[in-house]
Amino acid sequence: MKTNKQNLQAFEELYRPQIDQVLVDYLNSLKSNASLKKAMLYSVLAGGKRIRPILMLAVLASLRDSINKSEIEVAASLELIHTYSLIHDDLPEMDNDDLRRGKPTNHKVFGQALAVLAGDGLLTSAFEWLSQVKIDNQIKIELLHELAYAAGPQGMVNGQVGDILGEKQQLTLAQLQEVHRGKTGALLRYACKAGALMGAADDKISELLCLYGENFGLAFQIYDDILDVVSTEKEMGKAVHKDTSENKNTYPELLGLNKAYSKLEQTILAAKKNLADLEAEGIKTDLLLELLDYFEIKEPR
Amino acid sequence: MKTNKQNLQAFEELYRPQIDQVLVDYLNSLKSNASLKKAMLYSVLAGGKRIRPILMLAVLASLRDSINKSEIEVAASLELIHTYSLIHDDLPEMDNDDLRRGKPTNHKVFGQALAVLAGDGLLTSAFEWLSQVKIDNQIKIELLHELAYAAGPQGMVNGQVGDILGEKQQLTLAQLQEVHRGKTGALLRYACKAGALMGAADDKISELLCLYGENFGLAFQIYDDILDVVSTEKEMGKAVHKDTSENKNTYPELLGLNKAYSKLEQTILAAKKNLADLEAEGIKTDLLLELLDYFEIKEPR
Numbered sequence: 001m002k003t004n005k006q007n008l009q010a011f012e013e014l015y016r017p018q019i020d021q022v023l024v025d026y027l028n029s030l031k032s033n034a035s036l037k038k039a040m041l042y043s044v045l046a047g048g049k050r051i052r053p054i055l056m057l058a059v060l061a062s063l064r065d066s067i068n069k070s071e072i073e074v075a076a077s078l079e080l081i082h083t084y085s086l087i088h089d090d091l092p093e094m095d096n097d098d099l100r101r102g103k104p105t106n107h108k109v110f111g112q113a114l115a116v117l118a119g120d121g122l123l124t125s126a127f128e129w130l131s132q133v134k135i136d137n138q139i140k141i142e143l144l145h146e147l148a149y150a151a152g153p154q155g156m157v158n159g160q161v162g163d164i165l166g167e168k169q170q171l172t173l174a175q176l177q178e179v180h181r182g183k184t185g186a187l188l189r190y191a192c193k194a195g196a197l198m199g200a201a202d203d204k205i206s207e208l209l210c211l212y213g214e215n216f217g218l219a220f221q222i223y224d225d226i227l228d229v230v231s232t233e234k235e236m237g238k239a240v241h242k243d244t245s246e247n248k249n250t251y252p253e254l255l256g257l258n259k260a261y262s263k264l265e266q267t268i269l270a271a272k273k274n275l276a277d278l279e280a281e282g283i284k285t286d287l288l289l290e291l292l293d294y295f296e297i298k299e300p301r
Numbered sequence: 302m303k304t305n306k307q308n309l310q311a312f313e314e315l316y317r318p319q320i321d322q323v324l325v326d327y328l329n330s331l332k333s334n335a336s337l338k339k340a341m342l343y344s345v346l347a348g349g350k351r352i353r354p355i356l357m358l359a360v361l362a363s364l365r366d367s368i369n370k371s372e373i374e375v376a377a378s379l380e381l382i383h384t385y386s387l388i389h390d391d392l393p394e395m396d397n398d399d400l401r402r403g404k405p406t407n408h409k410v411f412g413q414a415l416a417v418l419a420g421d422g423l424l425t426s427a428f429e430w431l432s433q434v435k436i437d438n439q440i441k442i443e444l445l446h447e448l449a450y451a452a453g454p455q456g457m458v459n460g461q462v463g464d465i466l467g468e469k470q471q472l473t474l475a476q477l478q479e480v481h482r483g484k485t486g487a488l489l490r491y492a493c494k495a496g497a498l499m500g501a502a503d504d505k506i507s508e509l510l511c512l513y514g515e516n517f518g519l520a521f522q523i524y525d526d527i528l529d530v531v532s533t534e535k536e537m538g539k540a541v542h543k544d545t546s547e548n549k550n551t552y553p554e555l556l557g558l559n560k561a562y563s564k565l566e567q568t569i570l571a572a573k574k575n576l577a578d579l580e581a582e583g584i585k586t587d588l589l590l591e592l593l594d595y596f597e598i599k600e601p602r
Contacts, residue, residue, distance in 0.1 A: 032454040036462040040454065088421060093413035112394035113465050116417065117458055120389060120424065124453035127428045131446035137438045144445055145432035152425035153333040153341065157418050161337040164414050 008290035011061065012054055015072065019053045020045075022069070022076045026129055032121070039110040039118035040125075043083050047101045051294070052078045052191045055216065058287040059195025059209055062278070070134045071198055074143060077130045078194070081151050082187060084122035087115050089160065123151070139197050146197070150190035159183030163248070171249040177218065179249070184224075185217030192216070208278050212288060215271035222264040223295045225250035229257060230297070261297070268292050309591035312362065313355055316373065320354045321346075323370070323377045327430055333422070340411040340419035341426075344384050348402045352595070353379045353492045356517065359588040360496025360510055363579070371435045372499055375444060378430045379495070382452050383488060385423035386461070388416050395465065424452070440498050447498070451491035460484030464549070472550040478519065480550070485525075486518030493517070509579050513589060516572035523565040524596045526551035530558060531598070562598070569593050 027041050053075035060067055090097040090105040091112060097105050107115035130144055149155055159182020166179060192213030196206040229252045251260040271292055275285040328342050354376035361368055391398040391406040392413060398406050408416035431445055450456055460483020467480060493514030497507035530553045552561040572593055576586040 030454050032459050033462045033466070035466060036454055036459060088417055091417065093417060114462065116389055116392065116394060117462050117465075120420075121454035121458040123421065123424060124449050124458060127445060128449035128453050128455075131442055131449055137442055141432055141438055141441060144428060148425050148429035148432055152429050153331050153337055153422035154429075157422040157425060158333050158337060161334045161415065161418050164418075165334070165336060 007286055008058075008293075011058065011287055015054060015057050015067070015075075016050050018069075018072050019050050019076045019079065022073050023079060026073070026076070026125075030125070035110070035114060036118060036121060039106060039114050040083075040122055042109060043087050043100075043106050043118065044079065044122070046103050048079065048083070050079060051220075052082055052187055055188060055213070055291060056191040056195045058291060059192050059213075060199045061287055062209075062284050063195070063199030063201055063205075073133045074130060074135065074194060074198065075191075077126045077133070078147070078187065078191060080122045080126040080129070081147065081156075084119040084126075085151075085156060085160070085187075087119040087122070091115060094160075094164065126151075135198070142197055143194055146190055146193050150186040150193075155182050155186030155190075157182070159186065166249045171254070173254060176249050176251070176254060180218060180221040181214070184221045185214055188217035188220060189213040205278065205281055205283060208274055208281070212271050212274040212278070215267050215274060216291070219264055219267040219271065219292070219295050222251045222260060222267060223297070225252055226257065226260055226264065226297060228252075264295060264297075268295055308587055309359075309594075312359065312588055313351075316355065316358050316368070316376075317351050319370075319373050320351050320377045320380065323374050324380060327374070327377070327426075331426070336411070336415060337419060337422060340407060340415050341384075341423055343410060344388050344401075344407050344419065345380065345423070347404050349380065349384070351380060352521075353383055353488055356489060356514070356592060357492040357496045359592060360493050360514075361500045362588055363510075363585050364496070364500030364502055364506075374434045375431060375436065375495060375499065376492075378427045378434070379448070379488065379492060381423045381427040381430070382448065382457075385420040385427075386452075386457060386488075388420040388423070390461065392416060395461075427452075436499070443498055444495055447491055447494050451487040451494075456483050456487035456491075458483075460487065467550045472555070474555060477550050477552070477555060481519060481522040482515070485522045486515055489518035489521060490514040506579065506582055506584060509575055509582070513572050513575035513579070516568050516575060517592070520565055520568040520572060520593070520596045523552045523561060523568060524598070526553055527558065527561055527565065527598060529553075565596060565598075569596055 023044055024041070027037060027044060030037060032040075053072075056075040056078060057067055057072070060071060086100060087106045089095050090100055091107055098108055099105065105115075106118060110118065126147065127144065130147065131140070133140065135143075151157070159179050162175075162179035163183055166175070171179065189210055190213075192209045193206065196209045201209060228250065251263055255263060272289070275289055278288075279285050324345055325342070328338060328345060331338060333341075354373075357376040357379060358368055358373070361372060387401060388407045390396050391401055392408055399409055400406065406416075407419055411419065427448065428445065431441070431448065434441065436444075452458070460480050463476075463480035464484055467476070472480065490511055491514075493510045494507065497510045502510060529551065552564055556564060573590065576590055579589075580586050
């Protein structure tokens with residue numbers, strides 16, 4: 001596994017603007033009420049890092065050299081699902097957050113009713129967009145199915161329910177991981193699955209890529225939980241230390257901060273093991289390896 | 302156009318239990334948190350008349366004699382979308398309704414957070430289900446696209462936004478119709494479009510069926526608006542006279558009750574004209590004609 005720290009940066013600089021462009025073009029093409037369009041665009045363009053689409057395209061790039069516009073659209077449609085989930089999560093009846101990525105949350109700007117509807121609109125749009133992307137029909141149906149599975153009541157929605165109901169009780173580590181497998185893991189796993197489908201990976205490669213995606217998702221959540229403890233609102237662009245005050249179940253709460261760090265390290269190692277297995281199958285894993293740098297904690301322990 | 306008043310009743314008695322059965326089987330098959338599943342099932346089984354699935358199957362029955370289980374599943378998946386829209390519409394930040402079909406609304410029973418998530422779950426499930434129904438791939442993709450289009454920010458969600466923003470102003474008749482084309486019309490039109498797609502209708506027949514669906518949708522809304530004025534909470538199973546108290550834009554508010562009745566009659570006549578045109582093309586329209594009896598106002602004027 002060679003690593004080249006310039007590699008991911010160049011990849012992101014190439015594709016992130018293209019992801020943003022197809023997102024804006026798609027949303028602007030909709031014949032919707034101006035207020036609804038504004039509310040949807042507000043959150044889609046609120047400064048997300050496009051981690052999920054970039055992960056999907058990095059998986060695809062690990063399988064072949066070229067990426068076309070339709071594949072960028074498939075990646076971008078996942079960002080619509082992610083954005084809807086943030087809008088609904090931030091609602092007063094859910095996490096009640098006023099700040100997201102340093103900006104007022106959707107309902108603070110547009111009101112609760114429009115925020116619910118902007119979320120519903122983005123969620124539905126993801127399927128509308130994906131259903132008309134120019135790719136092979138069989139792959140398209142599998143993508144539609146995998147996306148709905150990952151986002152729905154057996155995936156992200158289920159995790160969100162577990163998270164909210166869990167506030168009333170102390171979860172075990174196994175229960176916490178199950179919640180997170182849905183809440184953050186499902187979409188990140190889907191990103192890898194979708195890349196594998198578009199890249200025509202065989203079953204073994206696809207399975208390894210999905211395992212990497214699951215570990216990526218778990219690391220993502222532990223990292224996020226740790227940052228909530230160790231960083232400031234300014235750094236995060238959203239309220240911090242909320243998990244403790246709201247009795248959220250998190251890794252630092254459950255394990256203590258040091259063991260949460262260890263769990264993060266173990267999870268990153270597990271992801272690296274998945275990449276070594278992929279490398280042994282002849283897959284280029286440099287971008288996927290670099291993506292794990294995302295989980296570096298900058299603060300001294 | 303022959304009519305046989307026994308026809309639709311027999312059709313509904315045959316298919317409504319099958320629609321209910323596949324809905325229950327599908328939702329029970331989900332690996333979801335028990336509370337989430339309960340919240341979704343509660344609203345799906347709260348006594349809906351299954352008008353949208355019945356309309357879809359009636360269109361299909363107008364094109365050929367047999368209907369298989371997969372087609373019943375396609376029809377039932379539309380009911381998931383309809384149910385989600387009711388749950389979200391009833392939320393305090395939206396229409397703030399406590400009663401629906403004579404029962405407490407979802408958020409009154411399960412709380413607002415779970416109601417938002419049950420809605421999100423049902424919406425996403427519709428696509429998950431539809432993507433794995435055993436039908437021709439090309440038709441499946443068209444169904445997925447038409448459903449997402451009808452339900453999303455160019456269809457139902459757009460109409461809902463127009464309805465909520467419209468509360469603050471007096472709409473013109475044209476604006477009101479545009480709102481309703483989204484709010485109630487889009488899913489009813491989709492029901493007809495989906496029936497036409499599964500029944501392999503040619504473009505001309507499909508277009509006529511969609512026009513019928515649009516008129517059906519418009520009649521549905523005018524009828525609902527009139528009932529809100531003339532009926533009691535007991536008859537309706539939900540709060541009535543809310544439209545006036547909340548400055549909702551409705552046909553009776555805009556035109557007066559008598560002209561609203563006339564508009565309903567005109568719309569039903571337009572739908573009958575669509576059926577006459579279909580009949581001239583050799584399509585059996587008896588069930589679709591009988592479905593228009595739904596809009597009979599039982600109260601003396």
